[in-house]
Amino acid sequence: MGNFFGRFFKKRTRSTRQSNEANTIPFRLNLIFFVVGLLFIVLIWKLADLQIIQGNYFKSTVSQNNNYTKYGNVPRGKIYDSTGKLMVGNESQRAITYTRLPSVSSKDMYQTATQLGDYITVPTNHLNKKQIAQYYLANTSNSANAEKQINGASSMSPDKVQAEEIKKFVAGDIVPITNKMKNAAAIFNSMSGAYTLSTTYIKYNKVSAKELSLVGEHQSELPGVEVGSNWVRNYPEGKEVQTVTGSVSSNKSGLPEDRVNSLLAQGYSQNESVGISDLESQYEPILKGSKSQTNVKVSSSNQIISQMVKYPGKAGDNLQLTINSKFQNDLQKIVRKDQAGGYGTGTYAVAMNPYTGAVIGMAGVDRDPKTNKITQNDMGVISRPITMGSVVKPAMELGALMKGIITPENSVQTDQPIKNGGGTKSSWFNPTGAHDIQLTAQDALEDSSNSYMMQLAMKEAGYKYVPGAPLNMNPAIFDTLRNNFKQFGLGVKTGIDLPGESAGIQGPSGFANIGKALDESYGNYDGYTTIQLAQYVSIIANGGYRLKPQLVQNIRGNTKDNSKLGAIKETIRPQVLSKVPFTEAQRNVILQGMYQVVHGTSPYRTGMTTNEIKPSISAKTGTAQTFYDGNETATLSMIAMAPYKNPHVVIALSMPNLPESAGNNAQLAADILNAYWKDVEHAPK
8 A cells, every 4th residue: 555655656747746736726616615505505594494484483572572662741840939939830630641652543543532532522622624534534434435525536646635535524525523523533633643652631621530430441442542640830829920930831732833843853742831931931941850761562463561660750840039929919919000091001110139130020011002901911021122211311421421521520511401403302390491500410310301411422422512503413422322321231131031032122323313312312212121220220239230130049959749849959140241340439429319319409309209218219210202102101210229228129110101290100119119128028227
């Protein structure tokens, strides 16, 4: 054997070796092909095993283990006043709910709605015929019968056929509409508004014990229908507070149309409750809480196999306001009763802490002069611009003081009628020039001199006044005056934590309206809101800081049983928006002038009827010549600090379009301050 192999290797020629090497390549390729083929056979066998032999098993397993997450609503955060008294709470009500399961068709919902309609009665007053048609035609048999009545239906698209069916139904050409049909259609409409595994309310108000019993008894026959609970707002201190706290949409009305897309993107369901106005809207992210999450296992037959709570949800956090609810109620009553008739269009008032911007109370009413109807509108304080009149004069003087037009030591000007361009403008006490008197800046506030302010405006414009000469002032004076007023918050938004604030109204400017610049100087042209007046007088009271007014002072958590105000989670600190750069000497000129408005000795002082208010106040009254429907009216206003030394509170009020001889801003101020010292704190001695 050994000789054989030896001879074999010895006798190999060079050509033989080359031939063997060449044969090695196809051998390797064949081996690779063999292995790949073997792998394909194994793969095909495995696929056959999975899809044919074990296919039904895996389909069943998948069908039985479709897991979804269901989200549930939680109680909304509550709203408390500054003392911890509940103003806006929640009330739990029994409800009939519907959770839309996966793969539910319109036909399925039709059957459920029809059966559920035998057990409960829901409101149908907002239902329209198209919605009833959509319910009726969700049944395939009904839809097929309706299609037979449509000429040329076979050549139409499905959408066109459906549209024609609805059209015929609405016209009454298919079947008569019964009350039973309307009831089931309303239920169907609510169900249709839900997306997969979202819960909607079918009935959440006045659900009877009989209805609860019937639904509970037949619940296994009603896929997705459950007996649950619903949270609605209640108002222990009266619903009047809603004009500040705002409203929440009902489950029936659903998301507001103007915000529906953004809210859906945030995870809200179509018919979920949401804050739609005022504080409820402004603080929605805090009040709404976080939804509960439940893992739901659904079978192939669309039945819920099991549910397990993954996250129980968290009730919304609570708001503690700066408002004192007792004072707020009294303030609302005060502005409501103080109506002078005639063309008067309402009354608005604010009380504020001048050092923090905390709004202690804000109230307003609108009045229709034609019907005398009075409507509570506390938001008018921030949304209704009014030509306020002489209350702007302290700001006018401070602007002139800061520019050096006048100084604390040298501010005397003569009150005289201003005659320019063929017209005459004057102070209320000196229309003819018979009472020309010299006035300091303090005296000009006490007597409310229009002439003094107009002379300041002309000097700021670089215009030398010559009686009877054309008023050739530079129109840039409009911007000069307005920019000064804006320093004090007049003509700009205050930044209050409420939606819907107005910046005010500006009249036309330019040389064609140059005479109006004189009106602007004493507050008889542009319009400001009452909250702007409160921010403005606070600047004078606190030494120059323009503070953002605020209604919320704390974000509070909940106790374990969710029955009391929880711990403070966040405190809203006072926010300084800007600083007005007047000196203490300049400020003292204004403080003295406002004191003289109330306690001075001039026979022309405008606040003499306020000198009986205790503790003593300093103030500036305002009267503007206004018009309503072509009729001349008077708008009264006032800003005040109480007490006049180290003020605890400032107030601002406005009474637009009163009869010229009617209205009493001094009495309104007295009533407000008396309520403040009674409800909020004891008056300092």
